[in-house]
Amino acid sequence: MTPGSATPEDERGTALVRLAAALVILTIVLSGLTLGARIFVPLAEALIVWFVLNRMAAALRRTRWLGPRLSHGGAMALAAACVALIGLVAVYSGVRGLLANGPQTLSLAESLDPLVARLSKLVGADAGLIVDRMLDAVGLERLMQQVVLGMIGLINQFGVVAIYVGFLLADQALFPAKMRALFPDPARRAEAEALLGELAARISSYLWIMTRVSALTAALSWLAMWLLGLHNALFWAILVFVLNFIPTIGSVLGVMLPTAFAILQFGELGGVVVLGCLLGAVQFTIGNILLPRMAGQTLNISLVVTILALFVWGALWGVTGLFLAVPLTAMLVIVAARFEASRPIAVMLSRTGEFGARPEPGSGPAAPQS
Numbered sequence: 001m002t003p004g005s006a007t008p009e010d011e012r013g014t015a016l017v018r019l020a021a022a023l024v025i026l027t028i029v030l031s032g033l034t035l036g037a038r039i040f041v042p043l044a045e046a047l048i049v050w051f052v053l054n055r056m057a058a059a060l061r062r063t064r065w066l067g068p069r070l071s072h073g074g075a076m077a078l079a080a081a082c083v084a085l086i087g088l089v090a091v092y093s094g095v096r097g098l099l100a101n102g103p104q105t106l107s108l109a110e111s112l113d114p115l116v117a118r119l120s121k122l123v124g125a126d127a128g129l130i131v132d133r134m135l136d137a138v139g140l141e142r143l144m145q146q147v148v149l150g151m152i153g154l155i156n157q158f159g160v161v162a163i164y165v166g167f168l169l170a171d172q173a174l175f176p177a178k179m180r181a182l183f184p185d186p187a188r189r190a191e192a193e194a195l196l197g198e199l200a201a202r203i204s205s206y207l208w209i210m211t212r213v214s215a216l217t218a219a220l221s222w223l224a225m226w227l228l229g230l231h232n233a234l235f236w237a238i239l240v241f242v243l244n245f246i247p248t249i250g251s252v253l254g255v256m257l258p259t260a261f262a263i264l265q266f267g268e269l270g271g272v273v274v275l276g277c278l279l280g281a282v283q284f285t286i287g288n289i290l291l292p293r294m295a296g297q298t299l300n301i302s303l304v305v306t307i308l309a310l311f312v313w314g315a316l317w318g319v320t321g322l323f324l325a326v327p328l329t330a331m332l333v334i335v336a337a338r339f340e341a342s343r344p345i346a347v348m349l350s351r352t353g354e355f356g357a358r359p360e361p362g363s364g365p366a367a368p369q370s
Contacts, residue, residue, distance in 0.1 A: 033316050041320050042157050046164030048207060048327060051200065053079045053165070055208035076169060087158060195338055202334060203327050209291075214244035217286050221254065224278040228271055230262055240279075246322045247306050251283040301330055302351045 033040060057075035061067045070078070183189035222237035230236065236258040243250035259276040266272055301309075309329040313321035329349070337346035 030316065037317050041317050042160045043164055044324050044328065045157065045161045045320065046168060048324065049083065049161060049165050050168045051204040052207050052211060053083060053169070054200075055204040056082065059208070080165075080169070084162075087162075195335065199331055199334055203330060206327065206330065210245055213286060213291050214241045216290075217241070217244050217254070217282060220282045220286075221258070221279055224275065224282065225258060228262075228275050228278075230258060230275065231265055236261075242323070245326075247310065247326060249310060249322070251287050255279040255283055300350045300352055301326065301333060302349065305329065305349045 056079040218241035225233040240254040313325035336342040
């Protein structure tokens with residue numbers, strides 16, 4: 001053995017030290033995210049809104065009848081006005097819906113007891129007992145309370161998020177100068193700009209697609225609920241729009257929650273079954289046919305990682321973490337794929353294991369003049 005050469009024992013010791021250091025860093029990061037949730041959550045939400053605004057402004061400038069007349073600042077102002085108007089309508093409808101549905105939410109399980117009793121008389125006591133236990137297992141009352149509390153949290157953070165977004169938009173024009181100051185070396189600056197450009201392009205593309213898909217899902221769901229006469233259809237449509245940003249779980253909740261309150265309103269299963277089938281058909285058609293065609297491999301995250309990310313970010317930041325789970329995980333995967341040491345982790349987390357494709361230049365906030 002030559003002097004200075006590493007023995008297998010030394011290599012194993014080095015690997016253990018690296019693993020221990022990685023676990024310590026991970027623990028510190030997770031603790032910081034949990035303890036600093038009040039600071040990081042509104043900031044993360046503001047970044048999401050900022051991405052959507054840039055994407056919307058770029059779309060407005062590409063329209064035939066309005067695009068040639070709009071400067072970048074005008075397009076951003078128009079996009080911000082549209083988002084603010086939609087946000088105010090959502091907050092107003094959300095408050096009205098919470099006031100209307102809140103008392104029922106607090107005793108939803110008890111409100112379903114008469115229906116369970118009627119079902120027991122119709123098909124036998126055992127069947128009623130099974131239904132009652134199913135409702136307890138699903139935890140519908142607790143689930144609805146969590147969703148309502150999450151919406152209240154989003155409403156409370158509306159002003160803080162708006163302030164963050166305003167500062168991000170004000171600083172956006174200064175980003176190139178800041179990049180030159182941070183990275184004097186042109187090669188390193190080009191590499192950093194490429195990474196930021198890819199992050200911006202992929203995340204903004206995903207959010208813009210999900211915004212349009214969620215809006216279509218909410219509109220069709222509202223039409224079904226309005227035709228069947230469900231109370232507060234606009235509130236439920238807004239809830240469907242918001243929940244649609246949560247993969248898989250959001251689609252299930254977007255069908256289950258309005259249907260549960262339809263049971264309370266209609267008092268008979270005919271209309272409830274029709275409403276549930278219509279809402280389910282909307283979610284299935286858009287989620288399994290339209291969304292894959294539009295999104296493609298925009299974020300390149302495997303389904304298992306998506307579900308795991310929902311649990312992890314949900315545990316860290318609650319309901320808000322569920323909405324941010326996919327974009328935040330996608331950012332981690334994109335950054336990890338840029339470095340050789342962390343590239344195997346990115347490959348394991350990705351859907352295809354390939355990172356050769358790059359988004360089109362100028363499709364995100366990194367190139368605001370597009």
